[in-house]
Amino acid sequence: MEPVESESVQPREGVCGVVSAFNPGPENVANLKWLLRFVDHVVIVDDGSPGDVAQALADMEKLGAVILRLGTNSGIARALNVGVKEAVGRWNPEWVLTMDQDSRLTGDYVTAALATAHSSREPESVAMVCAESHNNIPLPTWGGQEEPQIFDPMTSGTLVRTETFQFVGYFDEGFFIDCVDSEFNARLREHGLRALAGRGCNLEHSLGNARPMTIFGWHARVGAKKLYVYYHAPFRVYYITRNSLILARRYAVKQPTWVLRRIYMEIQSHVVRFGFGPNRRKHFIAATAGVRDALRQKMGKIDESLAARLR
Structure with a gap:
């Protein structure tokens, strides 16, 4: 996964990255290096990896990431919750960018996502800004053409306004892996909040075998x-x-x-x-x-x- 090098990408103040990791290797170290082009701070949460990941985590720490290790495999919801709380406690950012270890941002992703939020007719209702496309394939939307919302956003590549967690709660750890993002998205709507499609925000994401x-x-x-x-x-x-x-x-x-x-x-x-x-x-x-x-x-x-x- 080698996206084209983007010009004039600057890390955005007030945005921290949180990555859930499981058995990370050299390719995930490279993904972290790429992510640090977009944000100043990153928290990596190792979700109880059973393999020997000491070298990969050490390499990530050398790049400047804060490393947290869970004692057992507890699921992506818990890993993200732990990482978000750590980021808020350390830097108190306005936004948290949640990422999978096998994803990469393209273009000037964070700047475009923030512009989408700030230019909204109702910016106070924007709780999340999500990828508009994965691997250049547009994602399903709803809610109108002017400010479309992502129908079922993935946590990877999503900017969440940190005050949202105090308002609606954190990710539901009972789901463990799948539908964690879907449930959080549905809960936002219950509180009158929106998950907008970030204009021009494309996420390079591994689709597996x-x-x-x-x-x-x-x-x-x-x-x-x-x-x-x-x-x-x-x-x-x-x-x-x-x-x-x-x-x-x-x-x-x-x-x-x-x-x-x-x-x-x-x-x-x-x-x-x-x-x-x-x-x-x-x-x-x-x-x-x-x-x-x-x-x-x-x-x-x-x-x-x-x-x-x-x-």
Whole structure:
């Protein structure tokens, strides 16, 4: 992932970066170096990495990042919460930029995001500014053409006004991984706040393993565009299924249009996953367990016995 070097990018005062890391390596050290072109301060939270990551974390610290290590793998929500609180306690920034370790900003991203917030007709209602596109592919929006809101923003590449956390609370740690960003976004709307699409803000983000979508050996396409299946490990399918259902139940009455559209998108993903993806038997086990635990309202980390079955 090598975005084109941007001209005249200056770190913005009042903005701190917070990165959740898991088993970071040299490529993530390079991503941190890139991030420090955009912000003055960064907190890296290692989420209980089981591997030997001492060298990578030491290299990150040499670059100027504050390093925090969680004793156990506690999920991205907790890692981000710990990092945000550390950043606020140290520097009291106006904005926090949350990032995944495998993402990079392009262009003069932070400046463009702040300009979007400050030029809004109702700047006081702007709680977040998110990427407008991922890998130059526009993200789904709603709320009008003049100031579109991102339909389901990802935490990576999102600037959050720090006072928002005092107003609506922090990320829900019960979700652990998937839908953490979706739930936070829905909660913002419950408080009359918005997550705007940052004009010109493109995030380079790793989409994981991809394989061609084939039908009897034919590479499926829409027009000239070839289609691919993006692979999620079975344990992720468990979280995606469970958390999506819990999220839908939580907001179905309050935000029915958003919930129905999101369920439709998840059904599409499952059709592709079970119809064309690898490891379908384990994915089916994961999805079934996710439905079961959603009905039980069971949150938190996946049971180790189930995780072992899905490896």
